[in-house]
Amino acid sequence: MASKNVEKSEKDWEKLLTKEQYHVLREKGTEPPFRGKYWNHEEEGVYYCSGCGNPLFKSDTKFKSGTGWPSFYEPIHSNSVKEIEDRSHGMIRTEIVCGKCGGHLGHMFKDGPKPTGCRYCINSISLDFK
Secondary structure (H helix, E strand, O other), X not given: OOOOOOOXXXXXXXXXXXXXXXXXXXXXXXXXXXXXXXXXXXXXXXXEEOOOOOEXXXXXXXXXXXXXXXXXXXXXXXXXXXXXXXXXXXXXXXXEEEOOOOOEEEEEEOOOOOOOOOEEEEOHHHEEEO
């Protein structure tokens, strides 16, 4: 379960994160497909937010989507992530952010497998794994 929210200034985030992490987590960037460290990762464990350590997804909810990004069908807890309407790039999508620090993780699409039918398409750089 997500605990108290993490609140930092953008200067604090710049000091804490790598340039690439900052671009994705704080500026809503996207890493190239098939290049992130977790897109084809198959170990058992838990994926955490690389910005704040919030537990996000269990490995047993990860599936091969063929998109080049790690994909999961549900978060570890209902408050692990937050959904935000995203109307950028001329389309309507659902942005996924960390429920604790608000860092951009990726997007959720309604084309995933059962039991949820959801595909949480997440940037590897937004994740840590244990």
